[in-house]
Amino acid sequence: MLTKRIIACLDVRDGRVVKGIQFLDIxxxxxPAELAHRHAALGADEIVLLDxxxxxxxxxxxxETVKRAASQLFIPFTVGGGIRSAADAEAVFTAGADKVSINxxxxxxxxxxxxxxxxxxxxxxxxxxxxxxxxxxxxxGNAITDAEVYVSGGRKPTGRRxxxxxxxxxxxxxxxxxxxxxDSDGTRSGFDNELTAAVSSAVQIPVIASGGxxxxxxxxxxxxxxxxxxxxxxxxxxxxxxxSRALKEELAAQGIPMRLPC
Amino acid sequence: xxxxxxxxxxxxxxVVKALNFLGAETHVTQSPxxxxxxxxxxxxxxxxxxxxxxxxxxxxxxATREAIANGVPFLGICVGLQWLYDxxxxxxxxxxxxxxxxxxxxxxxxxxDAELKSPHVGWNSLEAIREDSRLLRGIAPGSxxxxxxxxxxxxxxxxxxxxxxxxxxxxxxERDNVMGVQFHPEKSGETGLQILRNFLGL
Numbered sequence: 001m002l003t004k005r006i007i008a009c010l011d012v013r014d015g016r017v018v019k020g021i022q023f024l025d026i027x028x029x030x031x032p033a034e035l036a037h038r039h040a041a042l043g044a045d046e047i048v049l050l051d052x053x054x055x056x057x058x059x060x061x062x063x064e065t066v067k068r069a070a071s072q073l074f075i076p077f078t079v080g081g082g083i084r085s086a087a088d089a090e091a092v093f094t095a096g097a098d099k100v101s102i103n104x105x106x107x108x109x110x111x112x113x114x115x116x117x118x119x120x121x122x123x124x125x126x127x128x129x130x131x132x133x134x135x136x137x138x139x140x141g142n143a144i145t146d147a148e149v150y151v152s153g154g155r156k157p158t159g160r161r162x163x164x165x166x167x168x169x170x171x172x173x174x175x176x177x178x179x180x181x182x183d184s185d186g187t188r189s190g191f192d193n194e195l196t197a198a199v200s201s202a203v204q205i206p207v208i209a210s211g212g213x214x215x216x217x218x219x220x221x222x223x224x225x226x227x228x229x230x231x232x233x234x235x236x237x238x239x240x241x242x243x244s245r246a247l248k249e250e251l252a253a254q255g256i257p258m259r260l261p262c
Numbered sequence: 263x264x265x266x267x268x269x270x271x272x273x274x275x276x277v278v279k280a281l282n283f284l285g286a287e288t289h290v291t292q293s294p295x296x297x298x299x300x301x302x303x304x305x306x307x308x309x310x311x312x313x314x315x316x317x318x319x320x321x322x323x324x325a326t327r328e329a330i331a332n333g334v335p336f337l338g339i340c341v342g343l344q345w346l347y348d349x350x351x352x353x354x355x356x357x358x359x360x361x362x363x364x365x366x367x368x369x370x371x372x373x374x375d376a377e378l379k380s381p382h383v384g385w386n387s388l389e390a391i392r393e394d395s396r397l398l399r400g401i402a403p404g405s406x407x408x409x410x411x412x413x414x415x416x417x418x419x420x421x422x423x424x425x426x427x428x429x430x431x432x433x434x435x436e437r438d439n440v441m442g443v444q445f446h447p448e449k450s451g452e453t454g455l456q457i458l459r460n461f462l463g464l
Contacts, residue, residue: 001387001426001427002382002384002385002386002427003384003385003386003406004384005384005385040451045385070279072283074448074449074450074451074452074454074455075408075450075451076449093273093275094275096275096276096279098273098276098449120273120308121271121308122309122381123308123309123410123411124273124308175381175383175410176383204371204379205380205381206379206381206383206384229379229384259385259406262406262451
C-alpha cells in the first residue's frame with residue numbers, strides 16, 4: 001500500500017546548508033550535495049532543497065548546487081526558493097530537480113502554477129503555503145477555516161484564506177500542497193494537526209506537512225490526526241532522531257505504513 | 263545504441279542520468295531511423311497522454327513497431343508504459359501503440375466512501391511479481407518504487423507486477439521484449455536502479 005513519506009529538507013543560503021546535521025563521519029556539514037546524498041543513504045523518501053539566499057546573484061550558486069546534488073540522487077528531488085517564472089523553473093529542472101516548490105510567487109501570480117505544469121507536468125509543481133490560524137476578529141471555531149496565508153517568511157498577511165488558496169492552487173493544477181504552520185514552526189511541540197487535516201480534507205491532491213516537529217510522535221500524530229501524506233523533517237535531526245530510517249522504524253511500530261527497509 | 267526517445271513530454275534528463283550512471287551509453291533521439299537501428303529503446307514520459315500524439319506525428323510509432331517486431335528490447339516508463347496500450351481515457355483522440363489490449367483509466371475518486379488522493383504520489387510496493395519476468399529478476403515482493411500518476415493500466419495476463427491503490431493496477435507489464443513500468447525506476451533508489459540494470463543486461 002502507499003506509504004507516508006519522510007522528506008528531508010535542507011535550507012540553503014549562498015550554497016551552504018544553514019543548519020547542518022551533526023553526522024559523525026561527515027567532514028563538511030555544510031555542503032548541500034553531500035547532505036542530500038547522506039539523507040538519501042539514511043532512508044529519506046525525498047529531498048527538498050529550499051534556497052533562502054537573499055540576493056539575485058546567488059541564483060548561479062543554487063543551480064550549481066542543484067546539479068551536484070542531483071547527479072548522485074535517485075530519489076525525488078524538489079527545489080524551492082526564489083522561483084518566480086517558468087524560466088526560473090526550467091533552469092532548476094535542467095539542473096536536475098524533479099519538482100519545484102513555489103510560494104509567494106504563486107500567490108502573486110497564480111497563473112504561474114499552470115504555466116510550469118504545462119511544460120513539465122502538474123506533478124512537478126508543489127505549491128507551498130505558509131499559514132497562521134486566525135486570531136483577531138474571528139470566533140474560536142473559525143481559527144482554522146479563517147486561517148490566513150502569509151508570505152515573506154510568515155511575516156506578511158495576504159488576506160487570503162488558506163483553505164481557499166489551497167483549493168485554487170489545486171484547480172490551477174498544483175501536484176501537491178506543502179503546508180507550513182507558522183504558529184508551530186520552531187516550537188518543537190508538534191505540527192498543527194487540526195489545520196493540516198482541514199487542508200488535506202479540502203483538496204484531493206497530496207498534502208505535505210511542515211512546522212513544529214520535535215520528536216517522532218509528532219510525525220505519527222500528523223500522519224494520523226493531521227491526515228498528512230508526507231512530512232518535512234529538518235530540525236528533527238538536531239534533537240535526537242538520528243536518521244529518516246530510525247524515524248520511519250518508530251512510525252512503522254505504530255502501524256503507520258512506511259517504506260522499509262530503506 | 264540505446265535510444266531514449268524525446269517527445270517533449272517532461273524531463274528525460276533523469277532517465278538518461280540513471281542509465282549513464284549504470285554505465286550505459288545512451289543517445290536521445292526523435293529520429294525513426296535511430297529507433298529502427300537501436301539495440302534497446304527507452305520511452306520515458308510524464309504529463310498528459312495527449313503528448314504521445316507527437317510519436318505518431320514524428321513517424322516514431324511505425325519505427326517502434328518495426329523495432330519491436332525485430333525483437334529489440336523496449337522499456338516504456340510512466341506515460342511510456344501507458345502508450346503501449348490501446349489508449350487512455352485521459353485523451354480519447356490519441357491512439358496508443360496497441361501492443362497490449364486494454365484501456366488506461368483514471369483511479370477512482372473514492373474507495374469505500376473514503377476519498378482517494380490523486381495523483382497517486384509516493385512509494386508503493388510491487389506485488390504478484392511474475393516469476394518469469396526478466397525485467398524484475400531479483401526484485402523481492404514488497405519492494406517499494408516511486409509513483410506519480412493519476413491514470414493506470416488494468417491488470418491483465420501480461421502484467422509482470424501489480425500495486426495496490428484503489429484496487430490492484432499494473433505496476434509493470436512485460437511480454438517478451440516489450441516492457442513497461444508505471445513507476446519511475448530512475449527515482450526509486452536501489453530497487454529502481456536494479457530494474458534498469460536488468461533491462462540493460464538483456
